[in-house]
Amino acid sequence: MTSEGGSLVTIRIVRLPVPLWAKTQEAVDDLLREFTLIALGDRPGDRELPRRLGALLTELSERYGPFGGNQEARLQQAADDGEEELELTYELPPSVSGAARHLGELLDEADEYCRRGRHLLTLASPPDVRAFRWWFLDEFERQVKGAPATPWPQSKWATELEGAVES
Numbered sequence: 001m002t003s004e005g006g007s008l009v010t011i012r013i014v015r016l017p018v019p020l021w022a023k024t025q026e027a028v029d030d031l032l033r034e035f036t037l038i039a040l041g042d043r044p045g046d047r048e049l050p051r052r053l054g055a056l057l058t059e060l061s062e063r064y065g066p067f068g069g070n071q072e073a074r075l076q077q078a079a080d081d082g083e084e085e086l087e088l089t090y091e092l093p094p095s096v097s098g099a100a101r102h103l104g105e106l107l108d109e110a111d112e113y114c115r116r117g118r119h120l121l122t123l124a125s126p127p128d129v130r131a132f133r134w135w136f137l138d139e140f141e142r143q144v145k146g147a148p149a150t151p152w153p154q155s156k157w158a159t160e161l162e163g164a165v166e167s
Contacts, residue, residue: 011096011143013088013136015151021086022079024129024136031110085152090140097144100137107133127164131157 071088078086090096111125125133135150135157143149152158 008091009094009096009144011090011092011140012149013086013090013139014149015153016075016086016088016136017132017152018075018078018083018086020128020132020152021075021136024125024132025075025079027125027129028107031114035110092140094144097141100140104134104137128161131161 071090074088075086107125108130111130114125132152135152135155138157139149
């Protein structure tokens with residue numbers, strides 16, 4: 001199977017913690033709801049980041065959605081069924097690497113926006129959500145470059161998070 005004039009890359013997400021994925025999804029959904037309202041608001045300086053994030057998510061959905069739709073449904077079903085871990089396999093164009101990096105950068109910027117923001121209901125992502133997000137998006141970038149999949153429990157983000165909790 002090919003796309004964008006080239007072959008697809010297999011990306012494996014190993015030992016994904018389903019409850020943490022669900023928490024992350026909820027945080028992103030909350031952020032997007034609030035950013036949608038801000039983007040439609042009457043304060044131009046506040047609308048720029050929400051509009052950029054919204055535009056990127058629309059682009060990613062249009063560009064990569066057909067490749068990952070089944071995985072999203074599997075994740076939601078696993079969350080609904082109370083599963084603890086899941087393994088996913090994506091077949092994606094190599095350009096997903098840059099898209100994942102860009103999304104991560106915008107979500108980090110959104111966290112900073114939430115920390116600085118006045119009149120926001122949505123708080124910056126908690127440490128476990130940020131760690132999960134960095135691991136998940138980094139898996140796409142690393143594996144496009146040929147690195148093997150890193151299971152969540154063995155990732156530097158999970159071990160750093162665990163170390164911070166123990167301290």
